Amino acid sequence: MEEVTPLGVLDTARLSVVQHGTRGSFRRRVMDAMRQVVPASSAFICFGTEDLRAYADSSRIVDGVASGLKGSDKHRLTQAFGFETKSVVETTRRVYVAGELYPEDERMKLPYFAEHASDGMKYTLLFFLHEGGVLFGLAGLERRAAEGEFTADDAKKIEQLGAFVVAGVRTQIAYDELSREAVALRAFSKVSGTLFVIDRKNRKVVWAANRERGIEWETDVVPIADHIVDAAEQSLAARAKGDALPTPPRLPSGAVVGVAKIDGDPVFGGAKCAVIRVESQHQPAPIEGLSKREREIARLLVAGYSGVNVAAISGLSENTVRTYVRRLYQKLGVANRADLVRKLMSPEPKSQAPSSVLAPPPDSSLVDGDDTLD
Numbered sequence: 001m002e003e004v005t006p007l008g009v010l011d012t013a014r015l016s017v018v019q020h021g022t023r024g025s026f027r028r029r030v031m032d033a034m035r036q037v038v039p040a041s042s043a044f045i046c047f048g049t050e051d052l053r054a055y056a057d058s059s060r061i062v063d064g065v066a067s068g069l070k071g072s073d074k075h076r077l078t079q080a081f082g083f084e085t086k087s088v089v090e091t092t093r094r095v096y097v098a099g100e101l102y103p104e105d106e107r108m109k110l111p112y113f114a115e116h117a118s119d120g121m122k123y124t125l126l127f128f129l130h131e132g133g134v135l136f137g138l139a140g141l142e143r144r145a146a147e148g149e150f151t152a153d154d155a156k157k158i159e160q161l162g163a164f165v166v167a168g169v170r171t172q173i174a175y176d177e178l179s180r181e182a183v184a185l186r187a188f189s190k191v192s193g194t195l196f197v198i199d200r201k202n203r204k205v206v207w208a209a210n211r212e213r214g215i216e217w218e219t220d221v222v223p224i225a226d227h228i229v230d231a232a233e234q235s236l237a238a239r240a241k242g243d244a245l246p247t248p249p250r251l252p253s254g255a256v257v258g259v260a261k262i263d264g265d266p267v268f269g270g271a272k273c274a275v276i277r278v279e280s281q282h283q284p285a286p287i288e289g290l291s292k293r294e295r296e297i298a299r300l301l302v303a304g305y306s307g308v309n310v311a312a313i314s315g316l317s318e319n320t321v322r323t324y325v326r327r328l329y330q331k332l333g334v335a336n337r338a339d340l341v342r343k344l345m346s347p348e349p350k351s352q353a354p355s356s357v358l359a360p361p362p363d364s365s366l367v368d369g370d371d372t373l374d
Helices: 006-016 023-037 077-081 085-089 111-115 152-185 217-241 292-302 307-314 318-332 337-345 364-368
Strands: 042-047 058-062 065-067 095-097 123-131 134-143 194-199 204-209 254-261 273-279
Touching: 006 023, 006 152, 023 042, 023 058, 023 134, 023 152, 042 152, 077 111, 077 134, 085 123, 085 134, 095 152, 123 152, 134 152, 152 194, 152 204, 194 217, 204 217, 217 254, 217 273, 292 307, 292 318, 292 337, 307 318, 318 337
Parallel strands: none
Antiparallel strands: 042 058, 042 134, 058 065, 095 123, 123 134, 194 204, 194 273, 254 273
């Protein structure tokens, strides 16, 4: 059997990390590639451009057994490993022996090393995944005392792998984002507004996107995360009860105009999830301008009840119902029941007609009594 040369090992490792697939399989391929180039009993990787969430998006292998990082939900990436992003990305260098960055006693006080001390790893090689001034994550190799220290030559070997790993990380992040958006959008016919995916079991927001302006996780999601979760549950509850025209929950970024369950999708780790679509509301939603009685009648009309049934359910006479219908049409600027349904069930702001164009008169059939109201 032909012996594999060191160059062959490096080429094989490089090729394995530029493929895309699931996020979990990519993390495993990166860790395996690093260990092919530089042998070590343990490897880890955290990746993502957001310091707040990158540490949680992680994997670790110890003696062939894969797991997540301990305490990954409690720390930022920079906090867990004790570094400043700016100082890391300002250099072209990516790989460091841990002793170059901090003394041993200080290193062991950092969250990552303190929480994994029981594994007995004494030496660490840190691999910062950055390019163009952007940090995409952090990977590393670990050895026990018996395996020996990492050397400058080991660092150079990982540096040779560096550009390929970073390219793979960038591609994987983009691929994951498109996959998540595709799953979220299956429930909706429109892509405007902001999409939030909520892990319902753990009551947390796991993904968000806005094509028009982008998302800043720490400012657009973190401060209102609990409200987003509650809005999703309220919307699902209203749909389960069959509310024909529920008042949409409001968030600082707008009103919830769509909700759907996306349980068990592998893109979101098979979690019990829901996705909501939020539209900015520069003007109040149409239903918010109606009185309590008008809302009640509007909901019955949207649900398809006839005029006789609307009168019976609301405890009003048919003539009184017709009066309310006339007011609804005038307030909402619609001409018939179909327009009423479209107006109230599609809360997206519409372009305003020129002021010189008169609104159509109320549908006389509804007012006079020979429409489906009867």
